[in-house]
């Protein structure tokens with residue numbers, strides 16, 4: 001594609017150099033530049049990409065997008081385009097370069113602290129069942145029909161998103177369901193995507209290391225809805241106290257869902273068993289293989305999206321009753337002698353609380369609940385004591401352990417968690433830094449009938465220590481303890 005063609009799709013301030021080079025690729029990482037690449041210099045959190053302009057030119061960049069021209073003399077034959085915001089321009093350039101793929105399908109973005117992967121994945125599966133070519137961008141994987149790639153980010157960078165969407169368009173996808181993380185809104189990774197709908201699940205404590213205050217975190221998520229066009233829908237969960245705030249500035253068609261109040265879409269849990277729930281969903285009784293009110297809420301969101309995308313309500317309900325839980329989300333493993341383990345990705349105080357409430361709903365009374373949980377390193381420190389507090393409130397015994405310490409000292413992370421345990425409950429808690437040992441201990445402590453919750457890692461199959469990912473899988477570990485062969 002010629003530069004002139006690309007420039008039609010962005011607002012630029014000034015162009016220096018009069019060539020109209022062929023743009024063979026767009027990159028924002030100088031290390032990926034090849035001859036003919038357009039390099040976009042982004043100001044990151046750690047470094048300013050403008051520093052890498054010489055390196056990009058050295059590797060043969062045909063054009064440089066930047067916010068300021070380099071002070072040194074610019075090499076002859078080079079073309080520089082000055083723009084106000086290179087980060088935003090990256091998404092717009094990528095979208096134009098890949099032929100505006102989001103216009104060729106309906107893209108639905110799901111945002112919120114918890115529930116994004118669950119809803120996006122269930123929508124993907126539902127629409128596959130309904131017979132559509134479908135794409136998915138989620139924490140676990142990026143999927144185009146049956147092709148699956150392990151995800152690097154919940155919402156990857158703008159180039160990767162547009163590349164994926166171009167592949168989805170080539171595969172004839174009619175829909176793409178994607179998670180929209182607050183980081184991706186803040187870093188404008190979603191610039192250039194034309195959404196047909198947005199979903200808000202909830203907002204609770206997480207990522208305050210990045211957004212600093214809860215108000216800023218709310219703003220980041222709200223910005224997603226501010227950007228939706230009037231033809232799109234904005235589906236919001238009004239059981240969350242920020243549900244209406246989220247969509248207040250949105251031009252999109254507002255639709256509400258709730259498990260409690262009057263709303264456009266409503267659902268009620270009628271019965272809960274350890275292997276499923278009976279729901280009243282929009283007046284229809286439906287058996288599902290999910291447990292917990294939060295899952296009723298997720299399924300309601302799935303239903304509401306599908307109906308708003310024009311699907312037949314009855315057909316959708318039939319498929320919902322056949323959907324299975326997502327990997328690492330309330331995944332249950334039973335031992336031969338009747339111990340029940342639940343592996344769940346709860347890594348926020350609210351998620352832990354919800355999962356423990358769901359577990360209390362399936363207890364018959366006598367069983368003990370033993371929770372194994374840790375908190376991630378190089379992530380929001382303030383959630384650590386809160387997570388320990390929720391674990392203690394909802395369990396009979398708690399084993400605090402490690403969960404991706406990254407560059408931090410795991411013992412210190414556990415101490416930060418212990419600070420949230422009130423003296424009264426200290427005897428419920430033990431700390432075992434080694435996660436394998438922690439799971440083993442829980443399994444030894446458990447009696448037949450007891451429930452072991454292993455929280456925080458869900459589908460993850462690694463323990464990140466100092467940037468090295470060591471293989472570790474909670475499901476594998478508990479199966480070993482239970483003597484179950486894969």
Ligand SMILES: CC(=O)N[C@H]1[C@@H](OP(=O)(O)OP(=O)(O)OC[C@H]2O[C@@H](n3ccc(=O)[nH]c3=O)[C@H](O)[C@@H]2O)O[C@H](CO)[C@@H](O)[C@@H]1O[C@H](C)C(=O)N[C@@H](C)C(=O)N[C@H](CCC(=O)O)C(=O)O
Pocket residue numbers: 028029030031041042043044045046047048049052152153154155156157181182183184
């Ligand atoms: C905190 C954060 O989100 N950082 C993201 C950010 O990195 P950064 O701003 O630090 O980049 P930087 O290192 O300062 O570099 C600045 C620029 O110089 C360029 N550069 C750098 C070096 C070089 O030699 N040449 C060069 O051109 C870089 O490509 C970049 O454009 O931009 C990078 C490129 O897009 C991201 O990969 C990176 O994600 C990091 C790895 C990350 O861990 N992010 C997590 C926290 C995240 O995004 N999580 C959310 C989900 C959270 C949730 O909801 O649970 C997600 O969506 O996954």
Ligand SMILES: Nc1ncnc2c1ncn2[C@@H]1O[C@H](COP(=O)(O)OP(=O)(O)OP(=O)(O)O)[C@@H](O)[C@H]1O
Pocket residue numbers: 112113114115116117118119139154179201202294295297298328329330344345346347350351352354355458
């Ligand atoms: N609607 C919900 N409300 C509250 N908690 C939920 C909800 N859905 C799921 N959870 C809990 O949160 C955990 C994470 O769920 P899920 O992976 O769907 O969220 P996510 O928003 O994608 O998380 P991430 O930000 O890490 O991508 C689940 O394992 C469960 O414990």
Ligand SMILES: N[C@H](CCC[C@H](N)C(=O)O)C(=O)O
Pocket residue numbers: 154347375376377379403404456457460
């Ligand atoms: N997307 C979340 C996942 C956290 C999962 C937990 N296992 C951890 O490593 O903290 C994050 O990156 O903050």
Ligand SMILES: [Mg+2]
Pocket residue numbers: 116117118138139140154179
């Ligand atoms: Mg997710």
